[in-house]
Amino acid sequence: MPPRLPLQLPRRRFRSALLGLTAALMATLTGPAHSQQAPPVRVTKAETAPIIREVQLTGTVTSPKVARVSTSVGGLVETMRVDSGDRVEAGMPLLKLDRKLEKLQLRQERAAVAEAEEQLADARRRLSEARRLVRNQNIPESEVRSREAEVRIEQAALERLRARAEHQAERVARHSVDAPFNGVVSRKLTAAGEWVDPGTAVVELVAMDGLRLDFQAPQGYYPRIDAGAPIRVRLESVPDNPLDGRVAATIPVSDPEARTFTVRVHMNREEVPITPGMSASATLPLETGRRGVVVPRDALLRYPDGRKTVWVVEKDGDGHVAREHKVQTGLSFDGRVEIRSGLEAGARVVTRGNEALQEGQRVRLVGSNRAASD
CATH class of the missing domain: 1.10.287 (Helix Hairpins)
Known part of the structure; x- marks a missing residue:
């Protein structure tokens, strides 16, 4: 039978046990184990870079060839050989007249x-x-x-x-109307048994090769957009997959009501599933001609009262502490934000783990950007 434990420790032994527990707790809080409780953060260095203005554009996929194919002679439609949605090749008969x-x-x-x-x-x-x-x-x-x-x-x-x-x-x-180019019949405008006069459109044909995108840009940007400039495009068919394109031409004819002009873009990928009439959006980067301090967008915190801050990691003995800096921002571009004031180039800013930091809190650097602390 195991011995019974005493219901009460002697007062001297109780006091000794309490002092030992307190010493162990203090060692835990101040020793190496405590440093492991500092929240992990990822940092990167603020840097000086060219400032870019990103212009947001909306546009439409267009075809280089759209034709309302018509007859050159009058007559009774004897045979209609195509229907809406049919793909045809150049020279293929579309209809025959009696x-x-x-x-x-x-x-x-x-x-x-x-x-x-x-x-x-x-x-x-x-x-x-x-x-x-x-x-x-x-x-x-x-x-x-x-x-x-x-x-x-x-x-x-x-x-x-x-x-x-x-x-x-x-x-x-000419009583047989043939397709003038490869394409898709977007609309059938007549049927067998109808009489057509010379010049009457019988089908609408849209070329599917060499599709391009036409965007409307504010006329103030016209002198700053050059042919060949890179542009980032998002299509309705693949909204989560931005694609690279190039400005093919700027059409110098402004819409007098909207005060815009057309920016024509060619895609770099031919296999993109697009069709004429599909809507698209684009981001066009334009150089501002100036340089400034920039940080990743994830480093910036915005508050309901309008404040914007960035957490900066500073060296403190053999560890690191976090300091909050109130900043004024400028342009945002390419996942980065321009810092107009409140931060200098070279500062180590927190990009992950900055949501719950407190002023002067010790932090632990982790992640692939830890080299920014060197």
Whole structure:
């Protein structure tokens, strides 16, 4: 049977145990273990860099070719070969018009050509006979000249009839409307059985190759945007995947009401799933021509009363302490913030773990940016 523990320690032993516990607690608070309780923070150095102004733009995906394909002759739609959404290649028939009467007219014109060819051949034969007879002085010289003129007249008549036949053949061919380029039929504007007049649009065709983006920019930025400038684009189809692009051209025609001009952008990736008419946004970086102190955006804390602060880590003996600096900010760009006042370049600012720091609190540096403390 185990011995019973005393219900009460003697007063001297109790006081000794209490003093030992207190000493152990003080050693815990002041020893190496206490330093491990300092909150971990990640820091980086504030640096001097060129200040960039980021201009936010909105725009639309556009196609380099959009055509309302029309007929050059009138007629009854016999066959409609495409529908909205169909992809077509250049030269592919889109529709055919009834051309039966036009074909009959072409047969008449070709028959007239054949008749004129026979008449010309007969005129040439009679001219050849006249030239042979004139050498024997059996007919006068004037008869030869008359038959030469007859040959020229028949020749001209034949050329005229051939031109008419070619014209009619072209009319027959134009009763078939073909795609002028590769693209997608965005709208079908007629159907079989309808009558169309010359110039009537039958389909709307949109090219899907070489799509570009057109953004509207405030006219004040026109002199500062150059062709080839980089631009960051976000598309409606991939909103979480910003893409790199290049300014292809600035179109120097301002909208008099909106006071904007067009910035045309070409994408660097052809496989991006985009279609004409899709909305897009872009960030265009423009140099301001000045330099200043910048810190990562995560280093800045904003308060409801409008204050903006940055926590700075300073060396304190063999450790580090946090100090809060009230700052005035400028432009934000590329994940960084310009600091107009309240901070100098080279200061070690906290980018992680700064949400609950207190003035003068000891901190422990962690993470890949710990080298900023060196």
